[in-house]
Structures are given as structure tokens and as C-alpha cells.
Amino acid sequence: MTQQGARRGQEDDWWRQLYGEGTAAEAPGRGAVDDAGPADASDTLDDRVESALRTVGAPGWTVPPARSEPPARSEPPARSEPPARTLPPPPAPAAPIPLRATGPGPRPPAPTWGVPSSPAAEPVALPAADPGALDELVPDTVLDGAQYGSLTLRAASQRGASARYRGEARRDALLTARFGTGRHTLILVAVATGLPAVEGAHRAAHDACAWIGGAVGRSCTRLAQDIRTDHRGALVSGLQRLTDRTYGKLRARALDRGSAPENYTAALRCLLLPADPECRTRVFFGAGAGGLFRLRDGAWQDLEPAATSRPEPFRFRAEFGRPGDTLLLCSAGLAEPLQQEPDFAARLAAQWSAPEPPGLVPFLTTTAQLRARGHTKDRTAVGVWES
Structure with missing residues (x-):
């Protein structure tokens, strides 16, 4: 070949x-x-x-027409070349698509968590916790209430603006307790406030409420009988003795803790409310700063009794609950704006002059959260509505 x-x-x-x-x-x-x-x-x-x-069969390729076979030759025919590729013309440029806003609107401002919009709008910092004493933690707000016979009770305690911002514990303590049964049922509400800028002040307030509560509970039958019979002499001496014992225990606890007795103390104010619907006597007693007021016919009356001349000034007062009256026991954080700010007192009176007692949440809103410029202490309020 x-x-x-x-x-x-x-x-x-x-x-x-x-x-x-x-x-x-x-x-x-x-x-x-x-x-x-x-x-x-x-x-x-x-x-x-x-x-x-x-x-x-590729598009754009042209195939030449068939032709007959060339005559036989001694030399091979020239090698065929693939036909030229004919490309289609480029498409006309499309009209530009108009731009339009398809995303969200203007970005909202960045949140400012940790910076209070107002001095006491909401809690900011939590108090420091001791892993070995978690039972001593104090919540920012406490709310309670009850209804017995002709009285309706509302109670709230809230950390003040200064303590909220600094992460300090609430120095106000609140205790609501029921002792006895039947006609001898007695309701105790105790409010205590520890000293400012003193370590452990909130513990002193808690101890004061707990110890006066235990003393009243052990004597509830005799106290309920003295209130029902209006035996005020026995009430004054008996309650003063219980109060003095409470302060004595605070001084002893201060020595155990290595603290000065004058620092481990608290203002203590209490209400005794018989549950017997036939007894409308309301008894106040205690020592230290705070307030006792009565709202009658839309106006506030200051019922704060004069202090006795004792080392721990003791105050006592018994009042008759007339239908339509509202009795207010409070810590200094609420007593001061009530006494010093007429607009604040008028707003609170207007809120509480409704025919029916407020619910728990409205009560908290009108007492603990009603603002007064320059007053940033803890607030504790106990309201008693008479019907």
C-alpha cells in the first residue's frame, strides 16, 4: 500500500x-x-x-449542497475544510430598568439599652448577688392585696430610681400576714426602711418586718380582743413592748455581724386590721420616718401621731374606718412627695377617689410609679379602702 x-x-x-x-x-x-x-x-x-x-445540526451552521462524487483519480482529493460558522447578529441592547426603592424605609435609631429614658421608668441594674446567700436577694417590686369584710387592702413596694440605676438593693421591706381565725383574725401590714448608704440596710429592714410579724402573730388573739373592745391603754403598752423588743433584736444582730448598732436599724411602721366586719378600728404603730394619711371626700389628711420621748420614738394611733375613707400607710419615699408636692398629692387623690378600690396593677401604677421630680427613694404604700 x-x-x-x-x-x-x-x-x-x-x-x-x-x-x-x-x-x-x-x-x-x-x-x-x-x-x-x-x-x-x-x-x-x-x-x-x-x-x-x-x-x-448546530444552529448557525450552513451545509453546502450535496455534490456528486468526483471521478476517480490517482491522487486523493484535497482535504475538505469545515464550513465557516455564521453567528447571528447580537441582540439590541435592552432598555435600562428604572431603579426604585424596594427595601425597608429609613433605619430606626439604635436602641439605648442600659441608659434610662427617665430616672425611674424601668429597672436598669440588678443588685450584686452572693452565691452563698441567695435567699437575701430582694426583688425590684412586690405587690399584694386582700379583701376582708368591709375593707380592701392593697400593698406595693418598689425600688427607687437611684437604687435602680446604681444596682442597689431595695431598702424598703414589706410584710403582709394574716394571723388567727374567725373573729380573732388579724391582718398585719409592716413597712420598714433601712438606712441609706449602709451595707446590709435591706437585711435590717427585712429583719425588722420578720421580727415584729412573729411577735404580733404570737399575741394575735389578745391583740384582736383589745382592738375589738377598744382597750387602747393595753394596746399602747403591748405594741410598744413588741416594738422595743424588735429593735433590741436588731441591735443584737448588729453585734453578731460586727456592725455598729446605730447602722443596723430601720424605720418600722405597721397597721393592724381586724377581719371581723363588725370591728372597724384600724391601729397604727411604729417608729421612724414615714407617713400615715387618710383620704376623705377627695382631700388628704395627715394623721401622723407625735412621737413619745423614748430612745426609739414610738408612735401609736387608732382610727375608725368610715365608709368611703381610704387609709394610707407609706415609707418616706412616698410620704415626702405627698407632703411637699401639692400637684402630686392632687393627682394621687384624683386616682383614688373612684367609687371602687383599684386593682393591684392600677394601685401599683398610681402609687409606686407616679413620678415626682427630685424624689427618687424607694416607695412602699399600703392602702385600705373602707366600704
Whole structure:
């Protein structure tokens, strides 16, 4: 075979392998194709190129018309070149899409958590906690209430603006307790306030309430009888003795803690309320700063009794609860704005002059959260509505 004939045979084999024309023997490693068979005698290289282009069928390609096989020549025909590719014209540029706002509006200002918007709007910092004395933690706010016979009781204690911002514990303590049964049932409400800027002041206030509560509870039957019979002499001496014992225990606790007795102390103010609907006597007693007021016919009356001349000034007063009256016992944090701010007193009187006593949440809103400029102490209030 001449060199030119060998070259022609290699080209034929290449096309057969590329398009699967031939038997398995002609294309080693490939399976036989269904329409495989001997090549047609009239099949030429140009016919194969033309067939391949028809099989591919790519858009934009033009296939030249079929032509007859050239006459046999001693020399092989010139190798055909693939036809030129005709590309379609580029598309016309699309009109620009108008921009429009599709996102959210202006970004809101960044939050300012940790910076109070007003001096006492909400709690800011928690008091420091001792892992070994978690039972001494004091919540920011305490709310309580009850109803017995002709009286409705509401009580709330809330940390002041200064303590909230500095992360100090509430120095006001509140105790509401019921002792006895039947006609001898007696309700005690105690409010205590520890000294400012003294370590452990909130513990002293808590101890004062707990100890006076225990003393009253152990003597509740005798106290309820003396109140019901209006035996005021016995009440004054008995309650003063219980109060003195409470302050004596505070002094002893101060020595145990290694504190000065004059620092581990608290203002203590209490109300005794018989649950017997036939007894409308309300008894106040205690020592230290605070307030006792009565709201009658839309006006406030200051009922704070004069102090006795004792080392711990003792105060006592018994009042008759007339229908429509409201009795208010409070710590200095509420007594001071009531005494010093007429607008504040008028607003509170207007809130409490409704025909019905407020619920717990409205009571908290009108007492602990009613603001007065310059008054940022803890507030504790006990209201007694008479019907």
C-alpha cells in the first residue's frame, strides 16, 4: 500500500470511530451499533462530513449542497475544510430598568439599652448577688392585696430610681400576714426602711418586718380582743413592748455581724386590721420616718401621731374606718412627695377617689410609679379602702 493509501485508510477509521460507523471489530473497546454495517461503496469523505454536520445540526451552521462524487483519480482529493460558522447578529441592547426603592424605609435609631429614658421608668441594674446567700436577694417590686369584710387592702413596694440605676438593693421591706381565725383574725401590714448608704440596710429592714410579724402573730388573739373592745391603754403598752423588743433584736444582730448598732436599724411602721366586719378600728404603730394619711371626700389628711420621748420614738394611733375613707400607710419615699408636692398629692387623690378600690396593677401604677421630680427613694404604700 502506498503512503497515500495508508493515509486515506487512517482517515476513514477515524471517522468510523467518531460516529460509530463500523463493527465491533473495527472499533475495539466499543460495542456494535444497531445500524452498523459495511460502508456503502458510494460513501465518500465529503458525504461523511456532510452527514456529520446534519447529525450535529448546530444552529448557525450552513451545509453546502450535496455534490456528486468526483471521478476517480490517482491522487486523493484535497482535504475538505469545515464550513465557516455564521453567528447571528447580537441582540439590541435592552432598555435600562428604572431603579426604585424596594427595601425597608429609613433605619430606626439604635436602641439605648442600659441608659434610662427617665430616672425611674424601668429597672436598669440588678443588685450584686452572693452565691452563698441567695435567699437575701430582694426583688425590684412586690405587690399584694386582700379583701376582708368591709375593707380592701392593697400593698406595693418598689425600688427607687437611684437604687435602680446604681444596682442597689431595695431598702424598703414589706410584710403582709394574716394571723388567727374567725373573729380573732388579724391582718398585719409592716413597712420598714433601712438606712441609706449602709451595707446590709435591706437585711435590717427585712429583719425588722420578720421580727415584729412573729411577735404580733404570737399575741394575735389578745391583740384582736383589745382592738375589738377598744382597750387602747393595753394596746399602747403591748405594741410598744413588741416594738422595743424588735429593735433590741436588731441591735443584737448588729453585734453578731460586727456592725455598729446605730447602722443596723430601720424605720418600722405597721397597721393592724381586724377581719371581723363588725370591728372597724384600724391601729397604727411604729417608729421612724414615714407617713400615715387618710383620704376623705377627695382631700388628704395627715394623721401622723407625735412621737413619745423614748430612745426609739414610738408612735401609736387608732382610727375608725368610715365608709368611703381610704387609709394610707407609706415609707418616706412616698410620704415626702405627698407632703411637699401639692400637684402630686392632687393627682394621687384624683386616682383614688373612684367609687371602687383599684386593682393591684392600677394601685401599683398610681402609687409606686407616679413620678415626682427630685424624689427618687424607694416607695412602699399600703392602702385600705373602707366600704
